[in-house]
Amino acid sequence: MPIVEFWLALSATTLLVVGFSLCLLLDKRRSLWVDRRFPGTGRTAPLYGDYRTLEHRMYTNQRLYRAFKARRWPIGGAVLYLTPCVIPIDREVIEYVLSEEFIKLPTIRWNRELIRSWQEFEDAHYEALLGLIAKESETIATSVSSSEEGQCVKAIVEQFTMRILIRSVFGTNCDHQLETVKQLLLENRTSLLEKIIQTAFPGSTNVQQLLNVFIPNGNSKWRQLMKELFTNASNDRGPSFLAFLKQKQSDEDLLGMVAPDDTQHSLLHLMRTVFYTTSGTIVACLYELARHHDIQDRLHAVLKNCDNSMTDYLDNVITETLRKYPPQDEISFTSLTSCRLPECDLVIPRNTRVIIPTYALHRDADCYPDPMRFDPERPVATSSHFYHPLGVDSVNLGSTFAMLMVRVALTKLLLHWQVDVSTSTPTELDASPESALPYHRGKVELVIRRYGSSTACQ
Secondary structure, eight states, rough: HHHHHHHHHHHHHHHHHHHHHHHHHHHHHTTTTHTTTOOOOSSOOOTTTTTOTTTTTHHHHHHHHHHHHHHTOEEEEEEEETTTEEEESSSSHHHHSSTTOOOOEOOOOOOHHHHHHHHHHHHHTTTHHHHHHHHHHHHHHHHSSEEEEEHHHHHHHHHEEEEEEHHTTTTTGGGGGHHHHHHHHHOOOOHHHHHHHHHHHHOOHHHHHHHHHHHHTTHHHHHHHHHHHHHHHOOOOOSSSHHHHHHSSOOHHHHHHHOOOOOHHHHHHHHHHHHHHHHHHHHHHHHHHHHHHHHHHHHHHHHHHHHOTTHHHHHHHHHHHHOOOSSOEEEEEEEESSEETTEEEEEEEEEEEEEEOHHHHHTTTTTTSSSSHHHHHHHHTTTTOOTTTTTTTTTTTTTTHHHHHHHHHHHHHHHEEEEEEESHHHHSSSBBBSSSSSBBOOOEEEEEEEETTOOOOO
């Protein structure tokens, strides 16, 4: 009995010490910026910090950005769950942290071999991909019937995007899995535990293994589907990404390449990025055109005269859509060393998350006057440090392919369609808090009419 009592006492003491240490760590984390006398939000809530799960993170970033700017701080400190973070406000500070002088680690680290192979695939099969996009765009543009009742353009665009995405990645042999892949891409809900781990270990190659330990079934559906898609895609002769990989190496080497968790995670992230960027941008553009008939009519006239998706006015419309609804709502990375900011006596500590709030900057009146007005004639400086709707080079893999889909699809759709608001059209596009990338919540219904019909947009 004394031995049993000893082990019980030891276990209880260990739990108390661990619990007390955890409480001290949480208390230190939530008061980090107060202790450092760094301008910030003060003592934050345990676990959540300054961020809440009931709103998308870009809205929290915008709220913090505005609060820090109102106090005229060059930078402000906050706590992202358990991770210290800073949000630069001043133009010079933003330019500095984005420069190579600031030593940083991206929060998203891709599988390098996958990156290189995807870029080679885009270059080698550009004409084939363009043909596939043009064919699917024409099909969807001519197949949708006119109606005076609202139709969910979000569902229509999602179906169009998924058909191209699954064919370009896995090949035509995998068309029967379209709905399954679509549901996996849309099931982008992240639990609080996952968010804490992902922010606590940014860019680590072991993050996925940690998530698999705590949440064993997190990616089981994706891994199982990958095996089936790989089997079907291996015999496909079309211009698919997996068929392209097969030409470069044997079946055994290819299976070994796509088998590791980090590669499958990178491929899933690539597909999600392309899906959300393409669908979100097209839906947002149609939504704004439905509310601005003068812009829509001018764009239709331009497209009808030249029938070319690379027209300047179309590019202006897309650029303004990306400004107001950036697919990448932030640029974030982790500082690898403590860095003193220029022109001020503040130091960003090592291992601090730095967040450039793209969404907030794009809706800042000092950067873009009257930011809520949709104006394709607005002079948007695409080279500006404030304009990064697709992120930066280290995280925007797939954006070139996504923008190609957006340009071709909008050209084909707007040559045939007139869009107008309906009684069910939302007053504004709101991002779902459960989505990692900003994506419109619920249905987006618009009235679709064929050009040349007796009823025109009023």
